[in-house]
Amino acid sequence: MSGATALSGGRRDSGIAAARQPALYGAAAIATLLFAWWLATAVPGLVPSRVLPSPLDVVARFAALIADPFSGATLFGHALVSLQRWGIGVLVAIGLGVPLGIALAWLPPLRAVVTPAFELLRYIPPFAWVPIAVLWFGASTTTQAVIVFIAAFPACIINTQLAVSGIDPILARAARTLGAGSATTLARVVLPVAAPTIFTGLRIAFSNGWMALVGAELVVGKQGLGFLISQGQINDSAATILVGMTTIGVLGTLIDIVLQRAQRLALPWRTDSVRPAE
Amino acid sequence: MVDATLKPSWRLPGAAPGADATLSFWRREPGRAQWLAIALVSLAAMFAAWWAVTRPEGLVSSLFLPPPIEVWEAFVRLWSGPYLGSTLGQHIGASLQIVIGGWLLAGLVGLPLGIAMGWWKRLRWIAFPIFQILRPVPPLAWIPLALLWLGIGNSARIFVVFIAAIVPWVMNSMQAVYSIDGLLVRAALTLGASDSQILTRVVCRTALPTLVAGARIALGNAWTTLVAAELLAATAGLGYIALNASRTLEMGILLVAMAIIGALGALFSIGMHLVTRWVAPWARAGVAA
Numbered sequence: 228m229s230g231a232t233a234l235s236g237g238r239r240d241s242g243i244a245a246a247r248q249p250a251l252y253g254a255a256a257i258a259t260l261l262f263a264w265w266l267a268t269a270v271p272g273l274v275p276s277r278v279l280p281s282p283l284d285v286v287a288r289f290a291a292l293i294a295d296p297f298s299g300a301t302l303f304g305h306a307l308v309s310l311q312r313w314g315i316g317v318l319v320a321i322g323l324g325v326p327l328g329i330a331l332a333w334l335p336p337l338r339a340v341v342t343p344a345f346e347l348l349r350y351i352p353p354f355a356w357v358p359i360a361v362l363w364f365g366a367s368t369t370t371q372a373v374i375v376f377i378a379a380f381p382a383c384i385i386n387t388q389l390a391v392s393g394i395d396p397i398l399a400r401a402a403r404t405l406g407a408g409s410a411t412t413l414a415r416v417v418l419p420v421a422a423p424t425i426f427t428g429l430r431i432a433f434s435n436g437w438m439a440l441v442g443a444e445l446v447v448g449k450q451g452l453g454f455l456i457s458q459g460q461i462n463d464s465a466a467t468i469l470v471g472m473t474t475i476g477v478l479g480t481l482i483d484i485v486l487q488r489a490q491r492l493a494l495p496w497r498t499d500s501v502r503p504a505e
Numbered sequence: 506m507v508d509a510t511l512k513p514s515w516r517l518p519g520a521a522p523g524a525d526a527t528l529s530f531w532r533r534e535p536g537r538a539q540w541l542a543i544a545l546v547s548l549a550a551m552f553a554a555w556w557a558v559t560r561p562e563g564l565v566s567s568l569f570l571p572p573p574i575e576v577w578e579a580f581v582r583l584w585s586g587p588y589l590g591s592t593l594g595q596h597i598g599a600s601l602q603i604v605i606g607g608w609l610l611a612g613l614v615g616l617p618l619g620i621a622m623g624w625w626k627r628l629r630w631i632a633f634p635i636f637q638i639l640r641p642v643p644p645l646a647w648i649p650l651a652l653l654w655l656g657i658g659n660s661a662r663i664f665v666v667f668i669a670a671i672v673p674w675v676m677n678s679m680q681a682v683y684s685i686d687g688l689l690v691r692a693a694l695t696l697g698a699s700d701s702q703i704l705t706r707v708v709c710r711t712a713l714p715t716l717v718a719g720a721r722i723a724l725g726n727a728w729t730t731l732v733a734a735e736l737l738a739a740t741a742g743l744g745y746i747a748l749n750a751s752r753t754l755e756m757g758i759l760l761v762a763m764a765i766i767g768a769l770g771a772l773f774s775i776g777m778h779l780v781t782r783w784v785a786p787w788a789r790a791g792v793a794a
Contacts, residue, residue, distance in 0.1 A: 248630065249626075249629075249630040251630075252627060252630035252631050253630055253631065253633070253634030254634075255631075256630075256631040256632070256634060256635060257634055257635065257638070260635065277653075278653075278654060333532070334531045334532065335531075335532070335533065335534045335535060336530065336531060336533075336535050336539075336543060337531075339535055339539075339540045339543035339544050339547070340543055340544070340547045341547070342544055342547075343544050343545075343547050343548040343551065344547070344548075344551055347767075348767070350766075350767040350768070350770035350771040350774065351763055351764075351766060351767035351770070352728065352729035352732050352733075352766065352770065353729075354645075354729065354732050354733040354736060354744075355732050355744070355747060355762075355763050355766045355767070356763070357733075357736060357748075358736070358747045358748050358750065358751030358759055359747075359751065359756075359759055359760075359763065361751055362568075362569075362751050362754070362756070362759075363569065409532070437643070438643035438645065441643045441645050441646050442643070442645040442733045445645060445648060445649070445733070445737055446733075446736050446737060446748075453645075453646070456646060456649045456650075457649050457737075459649060459653075460649035460650070460652050460653050463653065465650065465653055468649050468650050468653065469650075471646070472642050472646045472647070472650070473642075475641075475642060475643065475646050476638075476639075476641040476642040476646075477641070479641040479642075479643075480641045483641075
């Protein structure tokens with residue numbers, strides 16, 4: 228980072244050049260960082276490759292992991308297993324969480340019913356459920372999916388509830404005045420207005436689930452990206468760990484980009500009025 | 506960490522008092538006493554159901570879910586004698602020491618860095634992309650690397666907690682300083698304030714609620730991450746108790762460990778809310794959460 232600071236000499240920024248400047252600085256910073264990494268590993272005796280392999284080693288390891296199975300599967304195989312567990316957990320969380328969130332926002336007394344249970348459970352982090360999930364479901368896909376579910380479910384409920392209760396009451400009352408019943412108001416007025424905010428909340432659920440899955444796979448399981456990096460640690464291969472971490476990060480980013488695109492395609496109107504809770 | 510409550514006090518924004526009167530019971534916001542009564546009944550029903558299904562002749566075996574009394578006995582056992590080489594207090598102390606240490610360390614680095622990134626645009630241009638690249642990697646994914654670098658010890662856990670906590674510290678402080686109303690800064694300039702005076706007396710003061718919110722999120726992340734780190738590599742701590750209890754099938758102990766983890770998480774969150782109210786009483790609750 229310090230190497231790039233020297234670049235901040237220019238004082239004036241004007242016109243088109245100014246618009247490109249931030250990207251230039253960012254690219255320079257990342258390039259400097261990569262170069263420093265390479266330099267640190269290239270100078271013999273500075274940083275042992277056991278601690279930090281050179282970037283070239285990591286790329287070579289990446290190619291090797293794609294071609295040959297390691298710990299039971301290729302990189303794609305591990306990624307596919309992770310994505311599958313994540314998909315199951317998140318879909319169940321959405322399937323249960325969104326309807327429940329709508330019900331909680333629409334029927335206030337129901338909120339009083341679930342609040343004690345919710346308050347008792349909400350501060351227990353998803354990983355604290357790993358030991359008990361292993362006992363309940365064994366070291367299986369179910370266990371991983373359950374942890375994903377636990378991580379994603381609260382975000383689904385809370386954000387759906389915030390979205391539905393945050394809509395302008397005038398809209399619901401106008402529908403009532405025009406003779407719409409509860410069901411019609413919900414389906415034709417409330418949900419379309421709340422949908423973009425709900426979707427934004429679901430994106431948080433997707434990402435929470437992905438993060439939790441990595442942790443669950445570190446502790447139990449025979450396959451998956453989290454398992455891959457823990458195997459890298461056991462085999463003393465920092466390059467494998469770095470490849471795994473990068474894949475996890477890249478897949479997480481890709482998932483979010485796809486979801487953003489989907490949101491723009493499916494719900495092109497924007498009514499975000501409520502800030503989703505992380 | 507989830508940080509929005511299913512608040513009982515919610516009502517439709519702009520709804521007139523009494524506007525609910527024409528609605529049915531299910532669509533109406535219950536009054537305070539009514540709300541409390543429903544919540545208490547629900548809580549009691551939950552415990553009754555737990556007790557009922559875990560009776561000796563009940564539906565659920567005690568290996569799957571132990572009866573409430575067994576959990577209480579496990580708590581008493583943990584409380585009164587050492588378990589896995591340390592008393593409960595020592596286990597809690599071991600966890601707290603690391604979570605607070607890593608969180609403070611991240612704050613010492615992240616708070617000034619974030620403020621500087623918000624204040625100087627060139628530093629932001631340089632450092633922000635680096636954080637953008639690191640952010641999608643879950644803090645937990647650093648655990649194997651930390652173990653490889655630092656071995657199984659406190660330093661590996663502090664490192665992972667540090668990674669988990671520094672992102673909210675930096676991002677919130679940067680956001681807070683960056684999004685400050687330019688009018689305030691110009692007003693201070695007009696009144697003859699120097700750059701450093703503006704930074705300390707105007708910018709940091711105005712940004713305080715968001716800075717504290719960042720600290721709160723960082724503490725929540727740190728706690729969550731520590732529990733995971735203790736599940737993987739530790740010789741003391743609450744996560745270590747939980748994992749061990751699950752291996753030895755001591756369900757009571759496992760549930761007690763989970764409950765204490767949750768209770769400490771709740772304490773952190775409530776404590777940080779109190780701190781927010783103390784240092785920045787003008788901040789609206791829940792702003793920039």
